[in-house]
Amino acid sequence: DQQVKQNSPSLSVQEGRISILNCDYTNSMFDYFLWYKKYPAEGPTFLISISSIKDKNEDGRFTVFLNKSAKHLSLHIVPSQPGDSAVYFCAASDNIIQGAQKLVFGQGTRLTINP
Amino acid sequence: NAGVTQTPKFRILKIGQSMTLQCTQDMNHNYMYWYRQDPGMGLKLIYYSVGAGITDKGEVPNGYNVSRSTTEDFPLRLELAAPSQTSVYFCASRDLFLRSSQETQYFGPGTRLLVL
Numbered sequence: 001d002q003q004v005k006q007n008s009p010s011l012s013v014q015e016g017r018i019s020i021l022n023c024d025y026t027n028s029m030f031d032y033f034l035w036y037k038k039y040p041a042e043g044p045t046f047l048i049s050i051s052s053i054k055d056k057n058e059d060g061r062f063t064v065f066l067n068k069s070a071k072h073l074s075l076h077i078v079p080s081q082p083g084d085s086a087v088y089f090c091a092a093s094d095n096i097i098q099g100a101q102k103l104v105f106g107q108g109t110r111l112t113i114n115p
Numbered sequence: 116n117a118g119v120t121q122t123p124k125f126r127i128l129k130i131g132q133s134m135t136l137q138c139t140q141d142m143n144h145n146y147m148y149w150y151r152q153d154p155g156m157g158l159k160l161i162y163y164s165v166g167a168g169i170t171d172k173g174e175v176p177n178g179y180n181v182s183r184s185t186t187e188d189f190p191l192r193l194e195l196a197a198p199s200q201t202s203v204y205f206c207a208s209r210d211l212f213l214r215s216s217q218e219t220q221y222f223g224p225g226t227r228l229l230v231l
Contacts, residue, residue, distance in 0.1 A: 004157070034219060043119070043205050043222030044158070089157055100146060100165055101209060101220065102173060105157030 003027045004092050006106035014114055019077040021109050023090030026071060030092040034103070035064060035075045038087045047088070048075070080113045087111070117141050119223035121206050127229045128196040136191040136226050138206030145211035147189040148220060149173075149181065151202040158205060164189055166211075196230045203227050 005024045013019045021035075031052040036044035050057040050064045050073065057064050063076045077084055090106040122137045140147065145166045150158040150173075160173030164183040178200060180192040189208075193200060204227075207220040 006157075009155075036222075041224070043207075043224050045222070046219035049219065091157075100163055100171070102160055102163060103148075103158070103220065104174075105150075105159070107155065107157045 001026075002107075003030075004090055004104050004106040006088075006090055006109050008109050009107070010110040010112070012112045012114060013080050015082060016079045019075075019080045019084065019111055019113070021075040021077075021088050021090075021111065023073045023075075023106050024071060025073075025092050027092070027094070027104075028071070029094040030104075032093050032101070033064070033066060033073050034091045034093075035062075036089045036091060037084075038089060038108070044089060077111075080111075082113050082115060085111060085113045119206055119208055119221055121204075121223040121226050123226060124224070125227045125229075127231060128193075129231060130196060130198065132196050133192070133194050134196065134228075136193075136204055136206075136228075138189045138191065138223060139187050140189075140206075140208040140221070140223075141187065142208060142210070142221065143186060144208035144221075145186070146209040146220075147183065148207040148209075149179070149189070149191045150205045150207065151175065151200075152205065152225075153202050161191065161204075193228075198230050201228060201230045 034049040035047040038044045066073045087108045091103040119140045148163045149161040162181040164170045206223040209220045
C-alpha cells in the first residue's frame with residue numbers, strides 16, 4: 001500500500017519556466033510534509049517542508065502548496081535553473097512534535113531542466 | 116562538521132555472507148535512521164533510534180539488525196545476505212528538539228550493496 005505517491009516518474013521543463021511536481025497521500029494522520037532533492041551518488045538533501053496547519057510555504061524560488069481535503073501537495077520551482085535537474089522526493093510523517101519522524105517517501109520524480 | 120558519514124561506499128556480497136554498514140554523525144543528534152532505496156522506488160525505513168541504547172523497527176526490518184551504543188554511531192548489520200537486499204542504504208540523523216519550523220533529517224551519501 002503506497003501511502004505517498006508521485007505519479008510522474010519524470011518531468012522536463014525549459015530553463016526559466018515554472019516546474020510543478022506533484023505528490024498525493026492517503027494517510028490522513030500525516031501532519032508534516034517534506035521535499036528532498038537528490039543528485040546521483042549522493043544522499044537526499046532537504047529542500048522545503050510544510051506543516052498541516054498551513055497551506056503554503058515559500059523559500060526563495062521554491063514554494064510548497066498543501067491541499068488537505070484533496071490529500072495533495074505540490075512543489076513549484078520558479079524560475080527553473082539547470083542546477084535544479086535532480087530527482088525530487090516527497091515525504092510525509094505523523095506526530096512531528098513528539099514522534100520519531102518516521103518518514104514515508106514517494107517514488108520520486110526526475111526533473112530535467114533544458115537550456 | 117562532516118555531517119553524516121557512511122562506509123563503505125560500495126560492496127559486493129555473496130549470498131549468505133554477513134556485513135556491517137557503518138554510519139557516524141558528528142552533529143550530536145539524538146535521532147538516527149536507516150533507509151533502503153530500491154531502483155525506481157522511494158526510500159523505506161528499516162530501523163531507527165531515538166538515542167543511545169534505544170532502537171525500534173521501521174517498515175522493512177526483516178533481515179537486518181542495529182545497535183546504538185553511542186550517540187554518534189548507528190551500524191546496520193546484515194547477517195545472511197540475500198539478493199533481495201541488493202539496494203542503496205542511507206543513514207540519516209535528526210536533532211531532538213525543533214529549532215525551527217523546518218525540521219529535517221540529514222542524510223549520508225549512501226552505501227551501494229550488491230548481493231550475488
